[in-house]
Amino acid sequence: MLLHRYCPRFLEMSYERERLIAELAVQRATILTKRVFHEKVKGEVAKDDKSPVTKGDFGAQALIIQSLVKNFPEDQIVAEEESSSLRQDESLTVEIWELVKNIELEDQPSDQLLGGPLPSQEAMLDIIDQGKSLGGPRGRHWALDPIDGTKGFLRGGQYAVCLALIEDGEVKVGAIGCPNLPVDDLASLTADIGVQQTGAGQGVLISAVKGFGATTRPLSNAGLSPGKPIAMRLVTDISQGIFCEGVEAGHSNQGDNAAVAERLGITSPSIRLDSQAKYCSIARGAGDIYLRLPVGKDYEEKIWDHAAGDLIVQEAGGQVTDIYGKPLDFTIGRTLASNKGVVAASKPIHDQVIAAVQAVLKL
Incomplete structure (x- = not known):
């Protein structure tokens, strides 16, 4: 863990608090999605567009929105999911509630920044539904996809937990958790990268702040791992x-x-x-x-x-x-x-x- 990231002076820098909360929230939600994958039954339901939704989608959205509401209560949230299907399925709601309330980072300062346990199942459903903002050209909006690539998630391939802060129409902060990408930045992309990528040594958290570059770090259960800057490859041919x-x-x-x-x-x-x-x-x-x-x-x-x-x-x-x-x-x-x-x-x-x-x- 990088202790200086919790220094108030450091957090006063441009969008660094937003970046820190985004990274920690995405990482905590990613831990939940990995637990869901390793369960035998993933609690899949179908949305109107027929794409699969899992306990991971709803649980990750609840955790991330909870973190945003605690730290930036005036901000709006544009999220993919809403709770209407859950409200009709009490058993699935209970399963998601059990997942959400038991997810904690091992690093206590990190976990405390994100908010304590939600008080009830109903509170969890209400939190999920705080992602209904319409967005627009003015103000601060967090764009959230709790599991981007749900079919990749279901097949054990690539998926991502994605969060971005858009302020007055410009993206200022972005954080993406990729549990099944190799930690090695330059590891070759092979034809099987889209399936069966859930082994050890996998998982990165990549983030950026407008004007301050992009960073990668290994995913962790205990606060943020040390990060390093990334850059695109120079292609001459x-x-x-x-x-x-x-x-x-x-x-x-x-x-x-x-x-x-x-x-x-x-x-x-x-x-x-x-x-x-x-x-x-x-x-x-x-x-x-x-x-x-x-x-x-x-x-x-x-x-x-x-x-x-x-x-x-x-x-x-x-x-x-x-x-x-x-x-x-x-x-x-x-x-x-x-x-x-x-x-x-x-x-x-x-x-x-x-x-x-x-x-x-x-x-």
């Missing part, structure tokens, strides 16, 4: 770039992605992994390019799926835009309604990638 994309064909047009890679001269197979672990992978030099190309004219990306990763990549020396080269616009509300798709790459090659994307999509 784009044909040697490492290409990342989503596992699910419904999230990104994989055919167009392949055509873009071919146009750039990239012959190695793309690396497919779920969640904002893709942003984290390219930010720390394990990959170079992340594409999420539109799969439908009317689809709008959700801000909680991109805010933290956007900032982390930028602070690591990268650039993130939509397919038209426009920065992602977090001022509109809960979605990126003015953007289409996502293109993330290091700054020296970003224009080349955008040109290839636009040629393939005939923009």
Whole structure:
């Protein structure tokens, strides 16, 4: 644990308190999700969009929102989940309640910063529902995805716990817990990275503050582990770039992605992994390019799926835009309604990638 991070003078620096709380809250929620995975029954239900939701989603959201409400009671929260399905399933609510009330960091100063146990199941449900803010261009909004990449979580692959502070439409702080990424920043991304990655020596917490760079540290049960700065890899020959994309064909047009890679001269197979672990992978030099190309004219990306990763990549020396080269616009509300798709790459090659994307999509 870095004791100086609890020094009041240190916390007065720009957004350092927000970063500290975000890191600790994401780490504590990540511990819960790992416990849920190792249970035999994960308590899966179905949302209206048919994607799976687990005890991990609800429990992680409750823990993180509790931490935000304690430390920043005036801030708004834009979160993915809400408790209506839980209120109709008492047994599942009880299971989640047992998980939430028993999650504590071994480091007491850290745990105390995040708030004590919630007093009741009803309080837990009410906390989950404090994530209904509509976002917008003014004020402070925390964008939260308690488990980004739920299908990756269920298959034992890549998923992430993601939290970002957006102030007046600009992302200021981002924290992402990736329990199944290797601790080694430069470990090669292999074809099986999307499945069966739950062994020992895994798990990183990556964060960034606007203008202050990005940091990685191993996940821990006892406060924050020592961190170190990260930077994107310097790519001199784009044909040697490492290409990342989503596992699910419904999230990104994989055919167009392949055509873009071919146009750039990239012959190695793309690396497919779920969640904002893709942003984290390219930010720390394990990959170079992340594409999420539109799969439908009317689809709008959700801000909680991109805010933290956007900032982390930028602070690591990268650039993130939509397919038209426009920065992602977090001022509109809960979605990126003015953007289409996502293109993330290091700054020296970003224009080349955008040109290839636009040629393939005939923009």
